[in-house]
Structure formats: C-alpha cells, structure tokens
Amino acid sequence: MKALLTLLVLFLSGCAQTPAIRGTGDLGIVIERASGRVAIVDTTARSVLARVDGLGDLSHASAVFSRDGRYAYVFGRDGGLTKIDLLLGRIAKRVIQAGNSIGGAISQDGRLVVAQNYTPGGIKVFDAATLELLSEVPTGSKVVGLADLPGQRFAYALFDAGEIWLTDLSNPREPRTQKFPAGRQPYDGLVTPDGRHYMAGLFGEDGIALLDAWRPEAGARKILENYGRGEEKLPVFKMPHLRGWAVAGGRAYLPAIGRHEVLVVDTATWREVGRIAVKGQPVFVMARPDSRQIWVNFAFPNNGWVQVIDTPSNQIVQTLQPGKAILHMEFTPRGEEVWLSARDDNMVGIYDTATFTRKATLAADSPSGIFFTSRAHRTGF
Amino acid sequence: MKALLTLLVLFLSGCAQTPAIRGTGDLGIVIERASGRVAIVDTTARSVLARVDGLGDLSHASAVFSRDGRYAYVFGRDGGLTKIDLLLGRIAKRVIQAGNSIGGAISQDGRLVVAQNYTPGGIKVFDAATLELLSEVPTGSKVVGLADLPGQRFAYALFDAGEIWLTDLSNPREPRTQKFPAGRQPYDGLVTPDGRHYMAGLFGEDGIALLDAWRPEAGARKILENYGRGEEKLPVFKMPHLRGWAVAGGRAYLPAIGRHEVLVVDTATWREVGRIAVKGQPVFVMARPDSRQIWVNFAFPNNGWVQVIDTPSNQIVQTLQPGKAILHMEFTPRGEEVWLSARDDNMVGIYDTATFTRKATLAADSPSGIFFTSRAHRTGF
Numbered sequence: 001m002k003a004l005l006t007l008l009v010l011f012l013s014g015c016a017q018t019p020a021i022r023g024t025g026d027l028g029i030v031i032e033r034a035s036g037r038v039a040i041v042d043t044t045a046r047s048v049l050a051r052v053d054g055l056g057d058l059s060h061a062s063a064v065f066s067r068d069g070r071y072a073y074v075f076g077r078d079g080g081l082t083k084i085d086l087l088l089g090r091i092a093k094r095v096i097q098a099g100n101s102i103g104g105a106i107s108q109d110g111r112l113v114v115a116q117n118y119t120p121g122g123i124k125v126f127d128a129a130t131l132e133l134l135s136e137v138p139t140g141s142k143v144v145g146l147a148d149l150p151g152q153r154f155a156y157a158l159f160d161a162g163e164i165w166l167t168d169l170s171n172p173r174e175p176r177t178q179k180f181p182a183g184r185q186p187y188d189g190l191v192t193p194d195g196r197h198y199m200a201g202l203f204g205e206d207g208i209a210l211l212d213a214w215r216p217e218a219g220a221r222k223i224l225e226n227y228g229r230g231e232e233k234l235p236v237f238k239m240p241h242l243r244g245w246a247v248a249g250g251r252a253y254l255p256a257i258g259r260h261e262v263l264v265v266d267t268a269t270w271r272e273v274g275r276i277a278v279k280g281q282p283v284f285v286m287a288r289p290d291s292r293q294i295w296v297n298f299a300f301p302n303n304g305w306v307q308v309i310d311t312p313s314n315q316i317v318q319t320l321q322p323g324k325a326i327l328h329m330e331f332t333p334r335g336e337e338v339w340l341s342a343r344d345d346n347m348v349g350i351y352d353t354a355t356f357t358r359k360a361t362l363a364a365d366s367p368s369g370i371f372f373t374s375r376a377h378r379t380g381f
Numbered sequence: 382m383k384a385l386l387t388l389l390v391l392f393l394s395g396c397a398q399t400p401a402i403r404g405t406g407d408l409g410i411v412i413e414r415a416s417g418r419v420a421i422v423d424t425t426a427r428s429v430l431a432r433v434d435g436l437g438d439l440s441h442a443s444a445v446f447s448r449d450g451r452y453a454y455v456f457g458r459d460g461g462l463t464k465i466d467l468l469l470g471r472i473a474k475r476v477i478q479a480g481n482s483i484g485g486a487i488s489q490d491g492r493l494v495v496a497q498n499y500t501p502g503g504i505k506v507f508d509a510a511t512l513e514l515l516s517e518v519p520t521g522s523k524v525v526g527l528a529d530l531p532g533q534r535f536a537y538a539l540f541d542a543g544e545i546w547l548t549d550l551s552n553p554r555e556p557r558t559q560k561f562p563a564g565r566q567p568y569d570g571l572v573t574p575d576g577r578h579y580m581a582g583l584f585g586e587d588g589i590a591l592l593d594a595w596r597p598e599a600g601a602r603k604i605l606e607n608y609g610r611g612e613e614k615l616p617v618f619k620m621p622h623l624r625g626w627a628v629a630g631g632r633a634y635l636p637a638i639g640r641h642e643v644l645v646v647d648t649a650t651w652r653e654v655g656r657i658a659v660k661g662q663p664v665f666v667m668a669r670p671d672s673r674q675i676w677v678n679f680a681f682p683n684n685g686w687v688q689v690i691d692t693p694s695n696q697i698v699q700t701l702q703p704g705k706a707i708l709h710m711e712f713t714p715r716g717e718e719v720w721l722s723a724r725d726d727n728m729v730g731i732y733d734t735a736t737f738t739r740k741a742t743l744a745a746d747s748p749s750g751i752f753f754t755s756r757a758h759r760t761g762f
Contacts, residue, residue, distance in 0.1 A: 025450030069406030333758035377714035
C-alpha cells in the first residue's frame with residue numbers, strides 16, 4: 001500500500017515535471033560565450049526559460065534551427081556541433097566534428113546540417129536527426145561564408161584557394177561540387193534573401209566576388225571594385241560580418257571596411273550609390289524585417305553605440321548607447337522589437353523599434369550571438 | 382488499495398495521453414469546407430495529425446497564427462472566429478463575432494486579432510489570448526482586403542464607400558483611423574511583403590488604388606489604369622484573389638481579371654511591362670519563397686490545371702493536372718514543396734517544386750485553404 005502510494009506520488013511528480021506543452025515560434029537562444037552555455041529565451045514573455053551548459057568554446061559561435069523549431073544546432077569554435085532541445089532544455093546530441101570551426105548551415109528541407117571548418121578545412125555533412133556524418137568535401141583550405149541555397153545546395157568560399165564552391169547535396173552521401181575562381185582571400189560570404197546571389201568579400205584585394213546561383217555556369221564576377229581596405233590599407237579593428245548585410249528596397253547596405261561608413265549599393269547594377277557616415281567601423285548592418293530601418297553596431301572602441309538608419313531618407317534617425325560591447329542584434333520575427341547583446345555589461349537589452357525605448361533587460365553571462373527560431377524558415381541564415 | 386490502483390492506472394494513462402512535446406514550426410491546417418472541420422497537418426512527415434470539428438460555415442475561410450505557432454485563428458463565413466490549439470488538437474475558444482465575415486489578420490506583436498465583416502460591416506478587434514472584444518470600427522460598408530501593417534496598424538477597403546482606411550491599434554481600445562478615397566468598389570486588397578504598400582483592386586472601374594503606408598498623408602493614388610474588366614466587361618467566373626499576388630525580383634505578377642493572362646508589373650514604376658498567356662482565368666498567382674517560380678491556379682472550367690512560370694524568363698515551364706477543382710496552394714516555408722487542395726477529388730497533393738513530382742497525397746474532405754504556421758512571422762498574411 002505504502003509502496004503504491006509512493007509510486008503514485010512518483011508518477012504524479014513525473015507528470016508535473018513534464019515540460020509545458022508550448023509553441024516554438026517565439027523561442028530563441030543567446031550564446032553566453034565565456035561560460036560555454038546558451039540561454040533559451042522566449043520573445044513573447046521577454047524571458048529566459050532555461051540554460052544549457054557544456055557546449056565548449058563558444059567564441060564566434062553561431063546557430064541554425066530545425067524546420068519544426070524545436071532544435072538549435074550550435075557550431076562552436078572548437079569544432080563542437082551541439083543539438084539542443086529547446087523544449088526539454090537540454091543537449092539532445094553533441095559531436096566534436098573538427099578542430100576549429102566557424103559556423104554552419106541547414107539544408108532547405110531541414111534534413112542536413114553542414115559545418116564549415118578552418119582546421120582541417122572542408123565542409124562536413126550531418127544527418128540533422130542523428131548528427132551521423134554522411135559525407136565531407138575536403139578543400140585543402142579554410143572554409144568561410146557557408147550559406148544554404150534552394151535545392152539542397154550550399155555555397156562557400158575558400159580563404160586560401162581564392163575560390164567559391166557550390167555543392168549540391170541532393171544525394172547527401174555523394175556531394176557534387178562546382179568550383180569558381182573568386183579573388184584573393186575571401187573572408188566571409190552571404191546569400192541574398194531570395195537565395196539567388198552569393199557574394200564573398202575579399203581581404204587580399206578590393207572588391208566582392210558575386211556568383212548568380214541561378215546561372216552558376218557564368219562563373220563569379222567581381223563587383224564594387226572600390227570596396228575593401230583600399231590603397232591606404234586602413235587598420236581594421238574587427239572584420240565586418242557580411243552575414244549582416246541588409247537588402248532593403250532594391251538597395252544593399254554594407255559595412256565599409258576600416259571606414260566609419262555604411263555603403264549603399266543598387267542591387268540591380270551592383271554599383272555604389274551612396275555612403276552614410278556613422279559612429280565607428282560598422283560590424284553588423286541589419287535590416288528590420290520590414291526594411292524600413294537599418295541597425296548598425298560597431299568595432300572597438302565604438303562598440304557601445306548603435307545607430308539606426310531610415311531607409312527612405314538614408315538619414316540616421318537614432319543613436320543609442322545600449323551597453324558595453326554590443327556584439328550582436330536580432331530582430332523579433334516581424335520586427336517590432338530588437339534584442340541587443342551587451343557583452344561587458346552581462347545583459348541583453350530589448351528595444352521597441354518604433355519608439356527606441358527599452359522594454360526589458362535580461363541578465364546574461366558575456367552574451368554574444370542571439371538567434372531566434374524564425375531563422376528556420378529563411379534562406380541563407 | 383483497489384481504488385489506489387485504479388487511480389494509478391488513471392494517472393498513468395493520463396501521462397500517456399499527454400500530447401507529444403513537439404515543435405510547431407512545421408505545422409499547419411487544411412480547411413475542410415464542406416464539413417466545418419480543419420485538419421492539422423505536419424509538413425515534415427507530410428501527414429494529418431488530428432482533425433477538429435465544429436467550426437461552422439467554412440466556405441471562404443482563412444486563418445492566421447499566434448506568434449508562438451501554437452494557435453490558429455480561423456475566420457469563418459458565418460462570422461465565427463475559432464482559436465484552435467494545434468498541439469492539443471482541439472478548439473481553445475470560439476466566438477460568433479458577426480453575421481457574415483470574410484477574413485482577418487493578426488497584429489505585428491501577435492496580441493490582437495482583427496476580423497473584417499460584410500454584415501454588419503466594420504472591423505472588430507479581439508485580444509488574441511482570450512478573444513475578448515476590445516473595440517470595433519464601424520464603417521457603414523462591407524469591409525474587404527484587411528491586412529496587418531507594421532506598428533500595430535491595419536489597412537482595409539470599404540466596398541460600398543470606395544475608401545481605404547488605415548487604423549492604428551497601438552491603443553487597442555481606442556482605434557485611430559485615417560480615411561482615403563480609393564475608387565469605385567474595391568473588392569480585395571494586399572500589402573507588399575515589406576509592409577509598405579497597400580493595394581486595393583477596383584471592381585467598379587479599371588485600375589488599382591495604391592497607398593504608401595510610409596507616407597499615408599500623400600493619400601491613395603490610382604495605378605495600372607488598364608487593369609480590370611475593361612471596356613468589354615468580360616465575364617468573370619471567380620474574382621481573383623489579390624492576396625495571391627506575387628512580388629519577385631522587382632516585378633509583381635498579377636492575375637488578370639476575366640482574361641487568360643498573368644500581368645507583369647514593375648514595382649518601381651507600377652507600370653505594366655508584360656503579359657503571360659495561361660490556361661484560364663487566374664485565381665491565385667503565388668511566388669515560391671525564393672521567387673524563382675510563380676504558381677498559378679484557375680477559375681472554372683480550367684480549375685483542374687496549375688501552371689508554373691519561371692521568373693527570369695517569364696516562360697511557363699510546367700503545366701500540371703493535380704486534381705479536380707484546385708482551390709488553393711501553400712508553399713512549405715522554404716519552398717521545397719507545395720501543397721495543393723483538390724476539392725472535388727477530396728485530397729491534398731504535395732509536390733516537389735524542383736522536379737514537379739508528387740511526393741504524397743493526403744485524404745481531405747472538400748479541402749480549400751491551406752495555411753502553415755510560418756505565416757505567423759510574415760507581414761500582410
């Protein structure tokens with residue numbers, strides 16, 4: 001009798017501990033880089049739901065999401081690939097897949113997770129469900145700028161070899177790769193929101209390599225020949241993140257390299273049509289989802305500032321000091337709020353993008369990247 | 382003792398019946414119009430998870446989703462507004478809010494659900510959590526083309542009064558409305574994907590009314606003066622759905638009215654730049670999320686056909702016969718597949734958009750609208 005009662009209590013508490021049934025459309029993660037941990041967050045309640053430890057070296061970490069929004073795949077600097085269950089608040093699976101990695105991507109159908117590696121170079125293809133290694137593409141070079149494209153394809157750039165590679169993983173165990181000369185030392189890449197154009201920024205020369213993934217046979221061509229460090233070779237405190245490029249109203253907004261400027265480029269001609277003076281060397285230049293505003297953060301020593309550009313006028317309409325060392329920004333899916341990580345203030349600030357008022361502050365241990373599950377439904381993230 | 386055992390069994394079965402913990406990013410609903418029912422579907426497994434009865438008259442029904450992806454709000458023709466819990470597979474709340482309704486929208490922050498009504502006209506504003514009525518805006522006219530805009534705003538058109546109204550619900554109990562003359566008998570409206578331009582098609586005259594929601598003070602202006610039924614007043618078997626308008630690569634693709642054509646319009650100048658001959662009178666003209674393809678379905682008697690336009694060439698690249706009475710189409714969030722409802726074949730066909738092969742067929746009772754949770758994160762849906 002007593003045993004049964006105990007059993008009953010156990011089962012009752014078992015039921016009680018079952019995580020709440022809830023949607024995943026308003027979830028996300030914040031990288032706590034110093035402690036190898038991520039915070040699972042809720043963008044409706046503006047709260048931290050759980051923390052997950054044991055992710056290794058999370059400097060320069062990034063994340064993608066499963067198509068159901070339940071799992072985050074976190075790529076750590078130490079080559080760790082960790083699948084986190086956002087609903088159960090725990091690690092579902094973790095593998096060390098390389099010695100030095102800087103990110104990854106997920107296929108259009110959500111079945112393949114691909115990591116890009118510095119050491120030993122190349123990309124590796126994993127089953128998104130099990131993290132089983134399905135195939136790899138050796139490159140003999142550091143890989144940068146990996147981005148998913150429609151049709152189970154992935155584009156990436158080879159820093160040492162100066163090439164853009166386009167790999168088709170329709171058959172994930174038999175990758176088919178096309179290779180295109182791109183220019184000296186591509187250092188990052190991005191794909192336009194429609195998944196059509198892949199661009200790689202060049203560190204070893206001025207200009208950007210552009211590949212039209214709808215006509216890859218035409219090869220990569222060079223655009224924006226004046227984009228780069230230029231003749232003077234200005235000191236660069238932090239390389240801008242191309243992944244932050246904003247495309248709004250037929251214009252691309254790019255971080256200048258070494259200069260206190262945001263460049264405005266016509267996406268029909270890929271020519272520069274203007275420059276906007278800003279507070280420092282821009283790092284992320286990100287469009288609010290409705291593309292009415294562009295938010296910009298900066299490299300040291302100006303990394304306590306954030307500026308907002310109004311796209312119809314290309315004027316700066318707001319300058320904020322949200323905290324010390326603003327490393328990353330993430331908009332809520334429909335853009336009514338933006339989350340900013342302030343690493344040296346150990347907090348995340350949440351701002352209303354219409355009024356620029358702070359709605360909430362969340363404690364976080366040296367926060368860097370912020371990633372929301374709505375990325376699961378977008379291309380090139 | 383026996384009572385305790387029974388209790389234990391009850392609790393065990395209670396645990397067992399707890400719905401699976403799962404993500405909501407790959408969920409959706411299919412309207413089964415003849416039976417007042419919706420099917421809850423999973424786009425990863427390509428399966429029906431549950432069916433929910435008791436939704437009343439679902440002819441011309443549409444749906445929006447909560448920002449967490451857990452709830453669907455279904456607007457029925459009979460004025461019923463039903464909140465469905467997709468995870469528990471049941472009705473969470475249902476109200477009869479009007480006598481005759483044709484749809485609704487959800488605010489940028491997900492807190493307000495707004496219904497547009499024919500009888501008695503006007504819009505009604507509900508708390509998304511409780512469906513409590515917060516306010517209403519009487520119009521003295523049938524309301525059509527309701528669409529959400531950034532900043533808790535909603536745009537809609539008045540069929541009888543020939544106006545576009547823009548209502549700000551920043552304070553949901555005190556709506557603030559601006560009114561703009563638009564033209565004779567607007568019959569539907571849409572907002573561009575960036576949430577900037579609201580367009581209302583006119584039934585009583587040729588042309589389309591365009592309001593720039595970034596500069597509403599400039600008022601609505603008329604564009605595409607040759608768009609409409611024209612001098613000949615062609616018979617129109619089914620009014621096209623403007624909500625289906627596709628915008629791809631700086632071009633809008635519109636269903637012609639009464640003609641077997643899709644119109645191509647430059648979105649910078651809003652001038653017509655081409656026409657594409659198709660199988661019938663187009664109803665929905667929808668862009669695949671990467672905008673590489675436009676899918677078109679047709680009014681009776683050609684409603685067994687679907688055609689696919691390749692956007693770089695504006696050529697028809699595929700003609701399909703997916704079933705009898707194709708009423709609606711919905712792309713998976715990243716566009717690798719499309720779901721088509723075949724009302725008179727009582728099934729939904731799921732196609733690979735790259736190969737045009739059928740991947741699966743799901744039985745459904747007179748299916749019409751198909752809506753996936755990824756709409757929660759988009760503007761103007």
